[in-house]
Structure formats: structure tokens, C-alpha cells
Amino acid sequence: MTIPPLFIGANASTGVVIAPRMANRHGLIAGATGTGKTITLQVLAQAFSAQGVPVLVPDIKGDFSGIAKPGVVSEKLQQRAQRVGIEALKPKAAPAVFWDVYGEKGHPLRLTISELGPQLLSRLLGLNETQSGIIDILFRVADDLGWLLLDMKDLRAMLNHVYEQRAELGPRYGNISPASVGAIQRSLLRLEQQGGEQLFGEPAVSLDDFLQVDAHGQGVVNILHAERLYRESPLGYACILLWLLSELFEQLPEVGDADKPRFVLFFDEAHLLFNDTPKALLDRIEQVVRLIRSKGVGVYFVTQSPLDLPDTVLAQLGNRVQHALRAFTPRDQKAVRAAAQTFRANPALDTEAVITALGVGEALVSVLDEKGSPSIVQQIWVRPPDSQMGPITDAERAAMIDASALKGAYDEPVDRESAYELLQQQAERSLSEDKPQTRTQGSARARKEKSMTDEVTDMITSFGRSAMRSIGTQLGRQIVRGLLGSLRSR
Incomplete structure (x- = not known):
């Protein structure tokens, strides 16, 4: 069966899609605050889900839960859809499971100290x-x-x-x-004051519960509610995602060049993975990112500037979506130049000039073709999502958690020997044994x-x-x- 490509968006002359076979070659979503990164992330996550690929998305701002509810087609959205070649939007939700370290807005997510390991624990501390x-x-x-x-x-x-x-x-x-x-x-x-008592313990989350597909063949979108976690323990947030990356690498079998990814992991605020990270750990992160694609796992980094990532990691990201960047300071200008240089040049486009002039929902995009070569950069409008833009209500979230197949699996902590x-x-x-010792000093x-x-x-x-x-x-x-x-x- 032919797997349709992932449609990102289009301009007046061409549409841009990610070939499913190239989706595990990793990716980057970059841009300044308020330029449309979250919507692009939502579009990609729902497209992967529709192909039967489970994903995990951290929700740092609390505005991603709308992917679990069909969207409302306004006149403005319909106009945007027609601009990218979609005649009529079809509102549709993606199957979602909510997770939360604190157990407040999702199923409790726990790890054990032994599973985390000494390197990530040292980083966390x-x-x-x-x-x-x-x-x-x-x-x-x-x-x-x-x-x-x-x-x-x-x-x-x-x-x-x-x-x-x-x-x-x-x-x-x-x-x-x-x-x-x-x-x-x-x-x-x-760490205890930041919620370590809730993060560590049993029942520990099972990797299999992140890899689910629903009855209709859609990949489950795992949403890690991380507003409080990111605010109170940014390192805790980063270490959880690194732990999951490590688990996927260690536990999943080799699949080689599959027709589509087995799983896609999005790293929002990706700079946290690399800032002040010891070189030994950084080298191993880079190695895992390079090797994990053979396990059928795609890793997509979401950040403001490509400069937030080491060059050795950036070089591995084949599918790139760049939203607008600001250029008010010399460092900003350096970031703009660096972002422009990461794209394959388009003779019809002044990439460096366009990056600072992009509107909300516009992006520069380059993806890998079927042969693995990067396409020339294109300026496009990102398509609108089929699901709701913005968060669902607390009542809607609670109802989805209660109806989840994982309800009860992680609710109550267990304290084993x-x-x-x-x-x-x-x-x-x-x-x-010490009590009778007073009788015999020798013993x-x-x-x-x-x-x-x-x-x-x-x-x-x-x-x-x-x-x-x-x-x-x-x-x-x-x-x-x-x-x-x-x-x-x-």
C-alpha cells in the first residue's frame, strides 16, 4: 500500500511534502516566538498520526491539547486552506493520550532512578x-x-x-x-522541592504505552503536559525527553530504511538539551541522534534559532521548517545568516532577506527527496490543521483522561521492596546482632x-x-x- 506524503504547505507554484521514507531523517522547526511554530508542530504531529505513526509532543505552553478535538472551520481558515490548494478543510481530531509528571492534567508519568541512569541523573542534579x-x-x-x-x-x-x-x-x-x-x-x-518524589517511583511508564495505534490505524499523539514541569524544573523536562530518546534507542529493534517511521519524538525548547551539557554526555546525545533513525525513530527539534543546536546535530536534520527570525542585534543577525546557510540555495530567493520578512504562518522549507537529497528552499504558507487550534477545556481533558485505555494503570503509586x-x-x-556483643569484645x-x-x-x-x-x-x-x-x- 502506498503511504501518502506529509503535506506541509504550498506557495503559488508548488506544494511541499515530506516523503514518509525520509521522515525518520529527523527535522527542525525554528522561528521566533509568535511566528507559527506550534501550528507547524500540530500539522506535522497530526499528519504522522494519520499515517499510523505514534508521536510524543511536549506541551510547554498548554496550547497543544486542541489536536485531540476537531477544528472549527472559519472563513479565514478556509481562505488559508484554499491558498495552499485544499478545497475544503475536513475537521478531524487525532487520538491523544495526556501525560503529566504531577498527575494533574494527564496520566502520571514516572521513571525509576535505575532506569534514568547515572549520566542523566547527574545532569538533572x-x-x-x-x-x-x-x-x-x-x-x-x-x-x-x-x-x-x-x-x-x-x-x-x-x-x-x-x-x-x-x-x-x-x-x-x-x-x-x-x-x-x-x-x-x-x-x-x-530536586524533591521541584517534584522529584512524583517523578521517580512505580509503576514506571512502559515504553509500549507510547507506541500505540488506535482501532482506526491512527498513531496515538502522546501529549506531555509540561507547563509546570518546564517552569519548576527545566532540567527535569530535558532529562525526561533524553530518557525517552535513550529508551527508544536501546529497546527498539533495527528496521533499516522503513516505509515510514515507527515513532516520532518532538523536542520543544531544544536548547535545554545542549546548554551547559558536559561534553561526554553531549557526544553521546549526538551519537544516539545519529544512530536512532535505523530504529525507525524520527527526532524533530523545535527551537527559536538553529544556533541553539550543535553543528553536529544540525547536520543530521534533513527536513527543515524555518519561520521568521528577528534581526535587531548582531547576534540576531548572525542567527539569520546561519539559518539561511543551512538551506540549499534557491536562485529565485534571497533566503537571508526573506527570513526576517516572513509573516505569521509563513515559512522557508527544505525537505529530503526520495533519494535523500535536500530540496532547494521554498517560501510557503503552512497549511492549517484539521484539529482545533488552541487548548481544549479542563472538562474536555478530564473526560478524555477518564475514557483513556490507560486509566488506572498509573494512577496509584506502588512502593515495592x-x-x-x-x-x-x-x-x-x-x-x-549487636546486643550480645557486650559479652564478648573479641567477637x-x-x-x-x-x-x-x-x-x-x-x-x-x-x-x-x-x-x-x-x-x-x-x-x-x-x-x-x-x-x-x-x-x-x-
Whole structure:
């Protein structure tokens, strides 16, 4: 079956479409505030959905939920539609699922600490290289013990454990500085104030729930409501999207050059992924973006200026939509020149001059053709969406959440046995064993001199039955991590 192309818009002489086979070659939507980026994002998301491709879109401003409701065709919209060659708009909604870290305007979205991994956790906490090294040690110890870190109390308990055992752990894992541990504890306190207790825990979101197609063959549009998250924890917002990118890369099979993408991920406010990011993490992000297209995943970055992205990432974005940019300052002018230079030149168009003169809903567009070559840049009107522009009401959103197939799956948090409980049991056992020690000082000294290896052996033996009762609490010694540090079981 032939898959129709994704129609973006048109000018008086030509229409511009994205070939489905080229849609996983990634893309860019750029432009100043108020120039039409959100509508372009809505048009693309609904077009992917119509092709049976599930997508995830962060909703930072709270105005994207209208994609879940058919649009109202006004005279102005109909005129815009006819301008791009659409005789009559057909109002239509896309199937949508709402997510929200805080559980206020969507299904709760939770991760576990172990799934996030040490690199993204260090980024989330804003740690320096030395402090990040201690987080690496913490995860190594937990992974070697086969313990999952599920929530914030697990993380605090494990941090205290490696601090208290630093003399024993140091020779094997590296130095554990008390000052750095104190700085990490302060960062954890900040994270808790920003909603870390709600972000981390179980039931953790399943990747499969992002990859759904409805009964009519339409891809589900996953809307991450991120108004509060972006306001209170911009790094938390960025790390959630990086975690999802990592999960898609690690979990999905290779598909090569498929007829259409398996999934499309939109990164709004994409500069947050790269600002002040440690070079080691930045290199791995760039590597994942380059490699993930073979998994059938398209990544579309949404930002104000192309200069917000590293050149190595920008070079991988084959489908580009550039809305208007302002040029009031030398830096603005540099951004305009840079944006113009990213397009394949059109002899009939002064790209640099046009960028500053575009109206709302106009854009410069270049896409990959069937052979993978970029088309010459075209100035177009972006087509109007079939769904509602602007947000739905709170009542409409609540009704959709109640009717969702995921209703009840993530509503109630679950607190299983994990590192916190295991360490607590260890401490209680040590206290009970300490009582008869007053009779024999020698035995106390012997226990004090017990090696760390013996302690680990005792803990694994003691808690083996508990692990069998709760599959998943301990993973044994088969824990490996992917490029961005996310959890992967062998």
C-alpha cells in the first residue's frame, strides 16, 4: 500500500511534502516566538498520526491539547486552506493520550532512578565532574549488588550507604569525598522541592504505552503536559525527553530504511538539551541522534534559532521548517545568516532577506527527496490543521483522561521492596546482632574487621528469598547500561 506524503504547505507554484521514507531523517522547526511554530508542530504531529505513526509532543505552553478535538472551520481558515490548494478543510481530531509528571492534567508519568541512569541523573542534579563520579560509584555498587533504585528514598539510602562504607568501597570504586556527598544531598533536596518524589517511583511508564495505534490505524499523539514541569524544573523536562530518546534507542529493534517511521519524538525548547551539557554526555546525545533513525525513530527539534543546536546535530536534520527570525542585534543577525546557510540555495530567493520578512504562518522549507537529497528552499504558507487550534477545556481533558485505555494503570503509586528496604533490614539485623556483643569484645572486633565482600555475600544470601517473591526488585548481576546510561537487562 502506498503511504501518502506529509503535506506541509504550498506557495503559488508548488506544494511541499515530506516523503514518509525520509521522515525518520529527523527535522527542525525554528522561528521566533509568535511566528507559527506550534501550528507547524500540530500539522506535522497530526499528519504522522494519520499515517499510523505514534508521536510524543511536549506541551510547554498548554496550547497543544486542541489536536485531540476537531477544528472549527472559519472563513479565514478556509481562505488559508484554499491558498495552499485544499478545497475544503475536513475537521478531524487525532487520538491523544495526556501525560503529566504531577498527575494533574494527564496520566502520571514516572521513571525509576535505575532506569534514568547515572549520566542523566547527574545532569538533572546539576552536578560537577567530581560529584558525578560519586553518582557513578553509587550506581556501580547498586548494579553490582543487583539492586534497583526505584525512588528518591532509595537514592538517599544508597548515597548514605556508600558514604558510610567509603573506606571499604574506595579501593575498588574510587574516592568518595564527604564534601561532594554533602553537595549531592543538597541537590537532592532541591530536586524533591521541584517534584522529584512524583517523578521517580512505580509503576514506571512502559515504553509500549507510547507506541500505540488506535482501532482506526491512527498513531496515538502522546501529549506531555509540561507547563509546570518546564517552569519548576527545566532540567527535569530535558532529562525526561533524553530518557525517552535513550529508551527508544536501546529497546527498539533495527528496521533499516522503513516505509515510514515507527515513532516520532518532538523536542520543544531544544536548547535545554545542549546548554551547559558536559561534553561526554553531549557526544553521546549526538551519537544516539545519529544512530536512532535505523530504529525507525524520527527526532524533530523545535527551537527559536538553529544556533541553539550543535553543528553536529544540525547536520543530521534533513527536513527543515524555518519561520521568521528577528534581526535587531548582531547576534540576531548572525542567527539569520546561519539559518539561511543551512538551506540549499534557491536562485529565485534571497533566503537571508526573506527570513526576517516572513509573516505569521509563513515559512522557508527544505525537505529530503526520495533519494535523500535536500530540496532547494521554498517560501510557503503552512497549511492549517484539521484539529482545533488552541487548548481544549479542563472538562474536555478530564473526560478524555477518564475514557483513556490507560486509566488506572498509573494512577496509584506502588512502593515495592528495593534498596531502601534492603538497607533498612540490614541495619535492623546488625542492631539485633549487636546486643550480645557486650559479652564478648573479641567477637565484636571480628565482626568489625569483616570484609566488604563478606558483607555483600551476607546481604545477597539474606535477601535472596525476598527477591524471588518480588521479581524485578533485584536484577542479579546481569545489569548493563546503554549509551546514555539507561538500564538494559542482558
